[in-house]
Amino acid sequence: MSTSPAPGAPRAFGPETLIEPLCGPLAGEARVPGDKSISHRAVIFAAMAEGTSRLTGVLDSQDVRSSIGAVHALGAAPDLAVQPDGSLAGTVTGWGAAGPRQPAGPIDCGNSGTTARLLMGVVAPWPVTVELTGDESLQRRPMRRITAPLMKMGARFEPAGRETLPLTETGSAALRAIDYDAPMASAQLKTAVLLAGVFAHGTTTLREPAPSRNHTELMLPEFGVPTTAAARLASVTGPAAMTAADVTVPGDPSSAAFPVCAALMRPGSRLTVENVSLAPARTGFVRTLERMGADIAVRHEGQEGKEPRGAIDVAYTPVLRGCEVPAQHIASLVDEVPVLALVAARARGVTVFKDVSELRVKETDRLAAIIEGLALLGVEAWEDGDDLCVEGDPALEVPAGLVFDSRGDHRLAMTWALVGLTGQVPVTVRDFGCVAVSYPNFLDDMERLAK
Numbered sequence: 001m002s003t004s005p006a007p008g009a010p011r012a013f014g015p016e017t018l019i020e021p022l023c024g025p026l027a028g029e030a031r032v033p034g035d036k037s038i039s040h041r042a043v044i045f046a047a048m049a050e051g052t053s054r055l056t057g058v059l060d061s062q063d064v065r066s067s068i069g070a071v072h073a074l075g076a077a078p079d080l081a082v083q084p085d086g087s088l089a090g091t092v093t094g095w096g097a098a099g100p101r102q103p104a105g106p107i108d109c110g111n112s113g114t115t116a117r118l119l120m121g122v123v124a125p126w127p128v129t130v131e132l133t134g135d136e137s138l139q140r141r142p143m144r145r146i147t148a149p150l151m152k153m154g155a156r157f158e159p160a161g162r163e164t165l166p167l168t169e170t171g172s173a174a175l176r177a178i179d180y181d182a183p184m185a186s187a188q189l190k191t192a193v194l195l196a197g198v199f200a201h202g203t204t205t206l207r208e209p210a211p212s213r214n215h216t217e218l219m220l221p222e223f224g225v226p227t228t229a230a231a232r233l234a235s236v237t238g239p240a241a242m243t244a245a246d247v248t249v250p251g252d253p254s255s256a257a258f259p260v261c262a263a264l265m266r267p268g269s270r271l272t273v274e275n276v277s278l279a280p281a282r283t284g285f286v287r288t289l290e291r292m293g294a295d296i297a298v299r300h301e302g303q304e305g306k307e308p309r310g311a312i313d314v315a316y317t318p319v320l321r322g323c324e325v326p327a328q329h330i331a332s333l334v335d336e337v338p339v340l341a342l343v344a345a346r347a348r349g350v351t352v353f354k355d356v357s358e359l360r361v362k363e364t365d366r367l368a369a370i371i372e373g374l375a376l377l378g379v380e381a382w383e384d385g386d387d388l389c390v391e392g393d394p395a396l397e398v399p400a401g402l403v404f405d406s407r408g409d410h411r412l413a414m415t416w417a418l419v420g421l422t423g424q425v426p427v428t429v430r431d432f433g434c435v436a437v438s439y440p441n442f443l444d445d446m447e448r449l450a451k
């Protein structure tokens with residue numbers, strides 16, 4: 001693989017990191033790194049395609065490097081280099097009609113659920129046997145949601161009955177198309193089934209209980225695969241040929257949520273986050289903050305491929321009010337629930353996130369972790385069935401000397417860091433280095449925005 005070795009030399013962090021208050025309010029223009037979901041798809045779709053794709057703005061993070069390493073092991077030729085702005089750009093030459101090669105050993109997906117689950121769909125239509133594994137966190141995450149539909153299509157997984165990684169998948173050149181009702185709104189599940197469906201015989205259709213992110217439906221046609229997409233339905237007809245495409249990745253709204261929420265909480269702040277994906281299936285956090293009374297607005301500025309792109313303007317808002325986030329909207333903000341819960345902790349009244357059961361099976365049990373972290377702050381938060389309730393306190397004072405445990409989860413590490421960055425006293429975050437999974441330069445970027 002010709003991918004430049006180290007991500008733009010991000011800061012190294014020890015077991016405990018002291019996060020000091022920012023030296024002033026957040027102001028000016030911010031840029032966040034490339035979207036993680038779109039980066040994974042760009043790399044993986046390019047690897048599946050015939051010919052050489054050109055990719056720019058790709059996120060350079062541990063998770064995306066897991067996808068790059070995986071497609072290389074499967075026979076694609078990625079040639080991506082770190083750019084002056086810290087992104088990855090270059091080419092990926094795919095295996096195309098020849099299919100992936102038999103890898104020499106197990107493929108380690110690291111901490112990345114998206115890598116592992118999308119790869120299962122990639123491998124399914126080809127006569128190869130691939131062992132997929134990951135770090136301790138990924139080995140705890142449920143995989144049956146992916147293996148069940150792929151087995152219906154004709155792929156095999158061993159050991160039989162095992163629901164977690166490591167798993168060995170054997171694909172089938174005679175994959176069957178399926179019509180599938182997904183039990184949960186998951187773009188990883190939807191994408192795995194659609195990617196298998198590209199090479200299955202017939203029309204593969206997936207229905208979901210609520211709309212999940214639709215980057216796959218938007219990007220597959222760019223790679224020459226006609227895709228039907230509606231609010232809760234997507235389908236592809238195979239076998240289809242995938243051909244190389246050029247992809248420019250816009251900024252990641254899930255990373256943007258951190259400076260946005262920091263600006264809301266830090267008095268005097270006024271900030272614009274430029275060039276982020278404004279896909280409606282990703283910007284549920286903006287709509288939720290609007291409903292809480294936040295001074296926030298989005299500006300649409302065009303498209304990157306089929307992805308809507310633009311800016312988010314936000315200013316410090318002294319009084320926020322709690323709200324109810326309906327279950328149907330959770331998929332559109334699923335990775336932002338931790339940081340939204342922190343904002344809710346300062347709002348007047350109770351905020352209820354309906355049916356957030358999916359949070360229990362992310363990098364850690366984020367539901368339990370949010371409640372544990374808010375309790376340190378003296379904020380009452382509790383589970384009510386699968387709902388998360390947070391009783392806000394607009395007069396919240398952060399006690400000195402708090403130590404938050406990230407549990408090795410990048411979204412939690414950044415959420416608890418905001419307590420220190422936007423407050424009056426430092427906080428300690430354990431295992432802060434896991435931010436490298438999605439946003440390696442998070443702390444430097446936040447410090448740069450403080451004026």
Ligand SMILES: O=C(O)C1=C[C@@H](OP(=O)(O)O)[C@@H](O)[C@H](O)C1
Nearest residue numbers: 037114185186187188189334335
């Ligand atoms: O498809 C994707 O790129 C992702 C989908 C979501 O997971 P689920 O599909 O499990 O909801 C999200 O939490 C994850 O960060 C990325």
Ligand SMILES: C=C(OP(=O)(O)O)C(=O)O
Nearest residue numbers: 111112113114335362411
């Ligand atoms: C859940 C996440 O990613 P993944 O499922 O790819 O590990 C995330 O980035 O918050």
